[in-house]
Structures are given as structure tokens and as C-alpha cells.
Amino acid sequence: NAGVTQTPKFQVLKTGQSMTLQCAQDMNHNSMYWYRQDPGMGLRLIYYSASEGTTDKGEVPNGYNVSRLNKREFSLRLESAAPSQTSVYFCASSALGKETQYFGPGTRLLVL
Amino acid sequence: QKEVEQDPGPLSVPEGAIVSLNCTYSNSAFQYFMWYRQYSRKGPELLMYTYSSGNKEDGRFTAQVDKSSKYISLFIRDSQPSDSATYLCATPSNSGYALNFGKGTSLLVTP
Numbered sequence: 001n002a003g004v005t006q007t008p009k010f011q012v013l014k015t016g017q018s019m020t021l022q023c024a025q026d027m028n029h030n031s032m033y034w035y036r037q038d039p040g041m042g043l044r045l046i047y048y049s050a051s052e053g054t055t056d057k058g059e060v061p062n063g064y065n066v067s068r069l070n071k072r073e074f075s076l077r078l079e080s081a082a083p084s085q086t087s088v089y090f091c092a093s094s095a096l097g098k099e100t101q102y103f104g105p106g107t108r109l110l111v112l
Numbered sequence: 113q114k115e116v117e118q119d120p121g122p123l124s125v126p127e128g129a130i131v132s133l134n135c136t137y138s139n140s141a142f143q144y145f146m147w148y149r150q151y152s153r154k155g156p157e158l159l160m161y162t163y164s165s166g167n168k169e170d171g172r173f174t175a176q177v178d179k180s181s182k183y184i185s186l187f188i189r190d191s192q193p194s195d196s197a198t199y200l201c202a203t204p205s206n207s208g209y210a211l212n213f214g215k216g217t218s219l220l221v222t223p
Contacts, residue, residue, distance in 0.1 A: 004155075031209060040120070042215035043156070043200065050209050058210060090155055099144055099204065101211060103155035 002026055004104035006091050012110045013081045021076040021107050023091030030096040032074035034058075034066060036087040037106075043090065049074055051096075081111045115139060116203045118214025127223050131188040135201035135214045138182065145177055146202040147186045150216065156200055160186065191221045 007022045025032065033048040035058075045058030049068040063085060065077045074093075078085060088108050092101040118135045125131055137145075144163045148156035160175040162168045162184075168175045174187040184201055198216040205212045 033210060040215065042118075043213040045205075045210045048210055056209075099211070100146065100158055100161060103148075103157065105155045106153075 004091055004093055004102055006089075006104040006107050008107060009105070010108045010110075012112065013078075014112055015082060017081050018077065018079050019081065019109075020078075021089055021091075021109075022073070023075065023104060024073045025091075025093040025102070026072065027093060027095070027102065028071070029093035029102075030071070031094045032068065033092040033094075033101060034064075034074070034076045035090045035092065036060065037090060038087050046076065046089075078109075081109075083111045085109065086111045115205065115212040116201060116214045118201055118217055120215050120217060122218040122220060124220045124222060125191055127191060127193060127221055129191050129221070131186075131191050131195070131219060131221075133186040133188075133199050133201075133217050133219070135184045136182055137184065137203045139203070139206070140179065140182060142203045144204065145175070145184045146211070147173075147175055148200040148202060148213075150198045150200060152197075159199070188219075191219075193221050193223050195219060196221050 004025045030051045034046040035043045047066040049055045052071045091104045094101045116137045147160040149159045150156040162175045165179045172189045176185040198218045200216040201214040202211040
């Protein structure tokens, strides 16, 4: 039982490049989330998926897209990376009707 | 006004001290509150979950909610160097799905 896994662990991009951050959970959770964490800003919600087939914007969605591929997987895509997207990205999941979120280990992204 | 406010610290205490970490929240309708612990370069992990008012104890950790003043606290007794981490408080968000996190308080427990 791995919980929430994220790939890659670390990535360096040049401005304008694209990439997809992958997230998978093996806890049969319905809801999944993408956050970014920046110094002095805390955790901010980018997008979430309340259930398979649905996605909604969070607090800071601009410059990102998401795909809920199936119940297990929720990916985050940067179409044209910008230095302002340098951050640590966390994926989380929660069970139906439960508030507790379980986090992955994070992806550190540096955009030059 | 942010839905949850937290003093970022850093907070440095000697081993064995009692630590008090605090947050304030804005929405009096919130019914549950959480504390997450985040070690350096790791993801947040749930530490305590409290519903409504009062205290909840788990080993050396006590979570307290004062709904009248919209204040939540985490107390750590007999603090250990392994408690050195960032502690994040969390409340529900108005969307009903996500959580609102405080910015986190960095704690260092020195031997």
C-alpha cells in the first residue's frame, strides 16, 4: 500500500517548455487535489477532482490543466512553463465524505 | 481576510519544553479542524483531527478548539528533536471539498 505517489520527484524546465506531473493513489479515494507550496504562501489549491470525471478550479488555476484519468490517477499539466511556476507541487486524495486529505511526497519544479 | 491565519515562526525551544502552536480562523460555521506535520522536503501528514469545540489528546499532542474566539491550538508536551518540523493548521473551505491551510509554523527543538 503506497498511498499517494508522485512522479517525477524533481524537474528542471526552461521557460516555455511543457510537462505533466503524475499522481496516483491506491486507497480507492474519490477525491484528488493538486496544491502548490511556496515560501511565505503556504499550500494553495490549484485544481481538484471531487470524483472521477469531474474537475474544478481552485485558488490558483491559471497556467495549469488537469486530467482525472481514472479513479486512481490525476495529472497536472503545464503547457508553457513560466518562472513563476517554480514551486513544490503536492497531490492529495481523500475518501468520499471524509475531510482528511493524504498527501504525496511532492514534485520539486524549477523553471529557468 | 484569509480563512485561516498562522504565525510562521520560526519557533525554537529546548528539548522537553511545552510547545504551543496557534491559528485563528474566520468562519464561525467551521465544524472541524486539522493539524498536519511536514518534515523538510516531505509531504504534509495528518497529525490531529478535531471536531467542534474542546480538546483532543493523542500521546504528547493535544489539539484545542475555542469556537467563541475562533482560535485553534496544538500543544506538544515533552518536545523532542524529532518534533522539529513545520506544523500546518487546516480548516474546511467554502467550496466544501478542499481545505484551507495556514502558512505553517516552523518548529525547531534543540537537544
